[in-house]
Amino acid sequence: MSKRKRPEPKSSSSMGGINEDEKKLLTLIRSKEGMGATTFEMKVGTSIQPTLITRAIASLKRNHLIKEVPNMNNKGIKHFLGVEFEPCKELTGGDWYIDGALDVDKIEGLKEICVKILERHKNRVVTLDVICSYFEKVMDKDKLTKEQTKEILKNLVLDNVIMEVKSSGLSEFSSTRIGEVCYKLTGKKSGGGEARAGAFASVPCGVCPHVALCSPGGVISPTTCVYFQKWLDF
Amino acid sequence: MAPTEYGIVYAVHIITVQFGSVVSKVCECLLRRGPLSSRDISRLAESEINHNQVKDILYLLIQHNCVQAFSVEPPDGSENKAITQYIVLFNNVIHRVRYNKFSRVVNEELGSQCGAVLDGLLSNGRLTLGQLIERDRDSENTIGSEAIRDSLEKLVAARFVERIPSPEPVLGKKEEGPAAKKRGAKAAKILKEPESLEERILEAATPVEAIRFPHIFKEDLSSSLADNDSNISEGKRKQRDVESSDPSDEVIWRPNFEEFIRRLRHKACVEIVKERRDEGCAIVLKAMLEVGRSQEKKVKTDKSVPMSMGSIYEEVIKTEAGRTMLQERVEACLEQLSASSSYLPAFVIETDDSYIVDFKSIISVAQKDELEAVIMGRYGKEAFRMFRYLSQEDRFVETDKIADAALTEKKNTPQILLKMWKDSYLHMQKLAVTGVYVPFLLWKVNKLIVSRQMLDEMYHASLNLSLRLTHEVDSEKELLLLPMAKLEGALKERVNKIKAKRMLLSSTRFKLDDSIMLFHDF
Numbered sequence A: 001m002s003k004r005k006r007p008e009p010k011s012s013s014s015m016g017g018i019n020e021d022e023k024k025l026l027t028l029i030r031s032k033e034g035m036g037a038t039t040f041e042m043k044v045g046t047s048i049q050p051t052l053i054t055r056a057i058a059s060l061k062r063n064h065l066i067k068e069v070p071n072m073n074n075k076g077i078k079h080f081l082g083v084e085f086e087p088c089k090e091l092t093g094g095d096w097y098i099d100g101a102l103d104v105d106k107i108e109g110l111k112e113i114c115v116k117i118l119e120r121h122k123n124r125v126v127t128l129d130v131i132c133s134y135f136e137k138v139m140d141k142d143k144l145t146k147e148q149t150k151e152i153l154k155n156l157v158l159d160n161v162i163m164e165v166k167s168s169g170l171s172e173f174s175s176t177r178i179g180e181v182c183y184k185l186t187g188k189k190s191g192g193g194e195a196r197a198g199a200f201a202s203v204p205c206g207v208c209p210h211v212a213l214c215s216p217g218g219v220i221s222p223t224t225c226v227y228f229q230k231w232l233d234f
Numbered sequence B: 001m002a003p004t005e006y007g008i009v010y011a012v013h014i015i016t017v018q019f020g021s022v023v024s025k026v027c028e029c030l031l032r033r034g035p036l037s038s039r040d041i042s043r044l045a046e047s048e049i050n051h052n053q054v055k056d057i058l059y060l061l062i063q064h065n066c067v068q069a070f071s072v073e074p075p076d077g078s079e080n081k082a083i084t085q086y087i088v089l090f091n092n093v094i095h096r097v098r099y100n101k102f103s104r105v106v107n108e109e110l111g112s113q114c115g116a117v118l119d120g121l122l123s124n125g126r127l128t129l130g131q132l133i134e135r136d137r138d139s140e141n142t143i144g145s146e147a148i149r150d151s152l153e154k155l156v157a158a159r160f161v162e163r164i165p166s167p168e169p170v171l172g173k174k175e176e177g178p179a180a181k182k183r184g185a186k187a188a189k190i191l192k193e194p195e196s197l198e199e200r201i202l203e204a205a206t207p208v209e210a211i212r213f214p215h216i217f218k219e220d221l222s223s224s225l226a227d228n229d230s231n232i233s234e235g236k237r238k239q240r241d242v243e244s245s246d247p248s249d250e251v252i253w254r255p256n257f258e259e260f261i262r263r264l265r266h267k268a269c270v271e272i273v274k275e276r277r278d279e280g281c282a283i284v285l286k287a288m289l290e291v292g293r294s295q296e297k298k299v300k301t302d303k304s305v306p307m308s309m310g311s312i313y314e315e316v317i318k319t320e321a322g323r324t325m326l327q328e329r330v331e332a333c334l335e336q337l338s339a340s341s342s343y344l345p346a347f348v349i350e351t352d353d354s355y356i357v358d359f360k361s362i363i364s365v366a367q368k369d370e371l372e373a374v375i376m377g378r379y380g381k382e383a384f385r386m387f388r389y390l391s392q393e394d395r396f397v398e399t400d401k402i403a404d405a406a407l408t409e410k411k412n413t414p415q416i417l418l419k420m421w422k423d424s425y426l427h428m429q430k431l432a433v434t435g436v437y438v439p440f441l442l443w444k445v446n447k448l449i450v451s452r453q454m455l456d457e458m459y460h461a462s463l464n465l466s467l468r469l470t471h472e473v474d475s476e477k478e479l480l481l482l483p484m485a486k487l488e489g490a491l492k493e494r495v496n497k498i499k500a501k502r503m504l505l506s507s508t509r510f511k512l513d514d515s516i517m518l519f520h521d522f
């Protein structure tokens, strides 16, 4: 999972100037690889006194044996990693994060490209390979791996914009292998049916944030509510 | 399934509007407390209603098929007479706002004369043939006694009308020893959920097929007295007081709601297939439903009986829309109906040489649409993805994994999930892990809980629409009394406005009721 940046320093030389507690901590921290260890975990994992732990951490840092990485999920919790490890996805947020924030613009942009590709193939399904090769050939920078392309497509499936179909080898699947995973747009655009608008969602109460508080004759009530007012304003 | 809180409030509202507040008190008492004797009702109902009044109200509610009387067989050797108890039929109360839907089914299928007879039964609850004829005689557009009889016969043959159930079925004692309980629990696991009291009572009250929908319609269909005893299917047949049987010899009829709901369910399925596949598939599905209908036992059937290609095609070409379809085309439609994707499940199951309609899967598609539309409208796009991901996974998933799968900002994910959880749209579990001091939160979509929550809110919304309608009309009461022809300018505009509001409110309520059926009755 986590790549090593440089060869592991020889333990004999690097461990030379540190004491027993520090050695224990360093072993624990290194065993956690890219996830590193929190101070809490160090307290639980070793039987060293809290004050000594703080001191040991400082010393290990000074000796460039460990580094401190913030956890982007739990701000305020510090993780200590061996210097030779890269922080893992759980700490950085993963491929789609830059500087600790989700790169929404990039994701949305990629999604748009996928939809455009599918639109061009109207009435036909598109295989993962076709989409992947687009991202490999056409985009010079920011090439996407196959995994990343899959993630983008999965996201569009969750948006209910595209669907995933297994090829049957017949008609619209004619140029695909049977059983191959293919994609196509949902809804009228691909000649298929639309999801319903939803009868409940089209009533003000269906999307009302106060539905739980609203009652006949109450402070928020159907006879006085502003949502109905707006809805019935002809 | 017990009615939800707003289900009860809505039912009470319907009764209040149609029968007044005293009747609704009795109804509410039964809805909230379960089956009671008439004495208990007069003691417990939240206002001064004396015993005689309670009895009158109960008769009225029985006449309108909203209440069923029953008694439980007293223990062996007991001298005590069984006490009559009353149970409110929640579904039948809610059906009262759907009468025009039922009426439309009959008008479309059997014509307006049958429609008129059905309307008579719907508005009076229960009537004999004689009463129907009398009613026709007094009406403006008389159709004559022959036509009434014919229509009634057709309605019974099509199962839209049935003979009334036994007035007071007697339930056998429930085996309740520990041994029986154990056996019961085991059997329930293998078979299905144990029947509710309401189901047991209805089953015991419903006459056997031949009596419920008699084939031969003789002048003197007068065995009703005998039936009242012969149709008790649960427990031992008991000699009962004649007092509880109907004194007249004539058979009493009532609308058979079960059949109406079945037809509406079928119609809804055809509609869903038309929207999600195409016209051709809808025609084929409609034909399949026609082929399998007579063999459906319960309304909420998950799957139809298997049907052959031949029988389906035969039915397709009987219909006007399907007359020109070639068998090839029907085969292609069936293939389309049995295909599945991440977007749509298979609607038809293909086995060897036959096809089965998967009702459950068709209905679930529409339920999902309803639900997801609410999620999208209320919580937004990110929540929509998370919700869809969790429904797809159908298991507990931790916050981070959800954010990864839905590609949503990790910092915001917990708040969005919490919001849905607070409104009961998600299920949450805390998982304490040793060594980590912040507990993991795990999330799941529990379909049963979500559907119930949604249903409750839909009852609530229907109630709100109805209350708002009354409010709007009340506020322009005087204006609406004026003759339209004499109105001009601003006044006329105001009347048009209120009419448009009324139209929107009632048509929305009508459509919302379709969705309520989707979650409750189908």
Ligand code: SF4
Pocket: A204, A205, A206, A208, A209, A210, A211, A214, A215, A220, A221, A222, A223, A225, A226, A227, A228, B464
């Ligand atoms: S009546 Fe108004 S406040 Fe009440 S639930 Fe509906 S929209 Fe919300």
